[in-house]
Amino acid sequence: MSSSSGVGDFTVIQQRNLVDQVADLLTQAIIDQRFAPGERLSEVQLSRELGVSRAPVREAARLLESRGLLVSQPRRGFFVRALDARELDDIFDLRLCLERHAIERLALDASSATLAALARQVEVLCEAAVSGNESRRIEEDLNFHRLLIASAGNRRLLKTFDDLAHELRLCITLITKTHESPDTIADSHQWLLDALASGSPARCREAIDYHIGVARDYVVRGIGDST
Amino acid sequence: MSSSSGVGDFTVIQQRNLVDQVADLLTQAIIDQRFAPGERLSEVQLSRELGVSRAPVREAARLLESRGLLVSQPRRGFFVRALDARELDDIFDLRLCLERHAIERLALDASSATLAALARQVEVLCEAAVSGNESRRIEEDLNFHRLLIASAGNRRLLKTFDDLAHELRLCITLITKTHESPDTIADSHQWLLDALASGSPARCREAIDYHIGVARDYVVRGIGDST
DNA sequence: ACGATGTCGACTGTCGACAGTTTTCCCAAC
DNA sequence: GTTGGGAAAACTGTCGACAGTCGACATCGT
Numbered sequence: 210m211s212s213s214s215g216v217g218d219f220t221v222i223q224q225r226n227l228v229d230q231v232a233d234l235l236t237q238a239i240i241d242q243r244f245a246p247g248e249r250l251s252e253v254q255l256s257r258e259l260g261v262s263r264a265p266v267r268e269a270a271r272l273l274e275s276r277g278l279l280v281s282q283p284r285r286g287f288f289v290r291a292l293d294a295r296e297l298d299d300i301f302d303l304r305l306c307l308e309r310h311a312i313e314r315l316a317l318d319a320s321s322a323t324l325a326a327l328a329r330q331v332e333v334l335c336e337a338a339v340s341g342n343e344s345r346r347i348e349e350d351l352n353f354h355r356l357l358i359a360s361a362g363n364r365r366l367l368k369t370f371d372d373l374a375h376e377l378r379l380c381i382t383l384i385t386k387t388h389e390s391p392d393t394i395a396d397s398h399q400w401l402l403d404a405l406a407s408g409s410p411a412r413c414r415e416a417i418d419y420h421i422g423v424a425r426d427y428v429v430r431g432i433g434d435s436t
Numbered sequence: 437m438s439s440s441s442g443v444g445d446f447t448v449i450q451q452r453n454l455v456d457q458v459a460d461l462l463t464q465a466i467i468d469q470r471f472a473p474g475e476r477l478s479e480v481q482l483s484r485e486l487g488v489s490r491a492p493v494r495e496a497a498r499l500l501e502s503r504g505l506l507v508s509q510p511r512r513g514f515f516v517r518a519l520d521a522r523e524l525d526d527i528f529d530l531r532l533c534l535e536r537h538a539i540e541r542l543a544l545d546a547s548s549a550t551l552a553a554l555a556r557q558v559e560v561l562c563e564a565a566v567s568g569n570e571s572r573r574i575e576e577d578l579n580f581h582r583l584l585i586a587s588a589g590n591r592r593l594l595k596t597f598d599d600l601a602h603e604l605r606l607c608i609t610l611i612t613k614t615h616e617s618p619d620t621i622a623d624s625h626q627w628l629l630d631a632l633a634s635g636s637p638a639r640c641r642e643a644i645d646y647h648i649g650v651a652r653d654y655v656v657r658g659i660g661d662s663t
Numbered sequence: 664a665c666g667a668t669g670t671c672g673a674c675t676g677t678c679g680a681c682a683g684t685t686t687t688c689c690c691a692a693c
Numbered sequence: 694g695t696t697g698g699g700a701a702a703a704c705t706g707t708c709g710a711c712a713g714t715c716g717a718c719a720t721c722g723t
Binding site: 226264296299300309363365376 | 453491494495498499502510523525526527529530532533534536537590591592593596600603
């Protein structure tokens with residue numbers, strides 16, 4: 210990516226803020242369900258455990274609030290977002306909204322390079338699926354859909370999806386097991402690629418509606434079991 | 437909107453944080469273009485002027501960053517978001533994505549009460565238009581589209597629109613004059629209502645595509661004049 | 664005159680502390 | 694056993710201060 214100087218691959222030195230580090234740690238802890246949904250997070254306790262002051266913790270918490278992982282009540286503090294069935298429906302409905310828009314646009318003007326990149330990502334996803342590494346499979350699945358949206362060329366749309374992706378990870382934690390075989394995963398994503406290659410927006414819409422509907426059903430079934 | 441208790445409209449008592457107050461003041465200042473696009477905001481200067489410490493200013497700035505009104509560079513500070521032509525396109529494309537989704541859904545199952553509420557809001561908008569109060573007209577216009585999306589019943593979709601609305605206000609500041617007569621405004625929104633009443637998703641999509649396309653053209657023309 | 668280097672000022676990142684509020688816990692009263 | 698009240702503990706909101714870093718200007722060398 211870097212152009213001129215012959216020194217080679219210098220990864221740009223960026224001293225990471227404490228805010229970002231705390232935000233990452235908290236995000237991972239929430240996704241790993243090391244906090245119970247609805248649990249209150251104490252600023253002082255977190256700052257003690259992490260060995261930092263309260264200021265970075267507060268700012269990180271605000272960041273996670275804007276991403277939908279935490280909710281705040283004035284003078285009460287921050288709480289881990291607990292999703293009910295309705296919010297879950299809303300989240301998948303918004304996901305449908307974003308991905309429909311992207312894939313319908315792509316159907317009309319997807320370059321062969323774009324299709325190739327998507328096909329490559331499906332391969333990566335399949336590798337992750339057969340490897341048995343569950344969290345990696347989830348990330349590669351999200352990566353495919355992220356690439357789909359990124360290919361539409363609208364950065365604001367991509368930013369919205371990235372925000373939503375955090376909540377999607379929160380949803381996915383509700384699923385106890387995936388029940389999906391690697392073959393099923395491969396097929397369902399290949400169908401999306403075929404629809405894209407056909408160039409028909411209507412067919413793409415059908416494909417993405419079905420694809421996200423299946424994903425949504427898995428999560429709804431997960432929450433149905435537990436509650 | 438509130439349902440049961442017979443005590444009437446209690447505006448929920450919330451002692452406003454300094455953070456929220458600062459955020460509102462900054463938001464208004466940015467929308468009023470009292471800061472130049474791209475201008476750097478000094479935390480110490482702001483905190484001095486507002487008579488508060490730096491902590492609330494920092495947190496408010498992070499809030500506005502998540503809303504797209506500010507951008508931050510590590511160790512450099514916060515800068516007023518400056519929109520280029522491409523970001524502008526992206527914003528209106530996302531708006532189209534959200535409103536299409538809402539109106540297509542509404543076309544299938546809009547209650548008469550919903551249609552009536554939308555019609556009422558068009559009247560309010562028209563009043564604002566003939567009154568000549570420009571900022572009020574803008575807000576009532578946004579309120580109509582907000583109501584449209586809210587009527588679809590997806591709160592997550594509405595939250596996304598609310599975030600985007602802040603950026604839309606930023607776009608609108610680029611327009612020097614509106615050029616739109618009250619009659620034009622009334623007609624263009626009435627067409628949306630007629631499309632909704634027809635119950636045809638396809639017709640709704642056409643209507644919203646045209647409607648947002650016109651709005652986008654106004655803004656693009658505005659940025660085209662200035663640069 | 665022009666580019667590189669050293670220095671200075673201003674600013675952000677982070678911290679510890681204080682004040683006011685919320686929550687919890689204990690005890691008394693019914 | 695349950696309810697109500699009150700004090701103490703814990704917590705959040707806010708503040709002022711210190712240290713590290715960035716940008717601008719002056720200085721030096723060519």
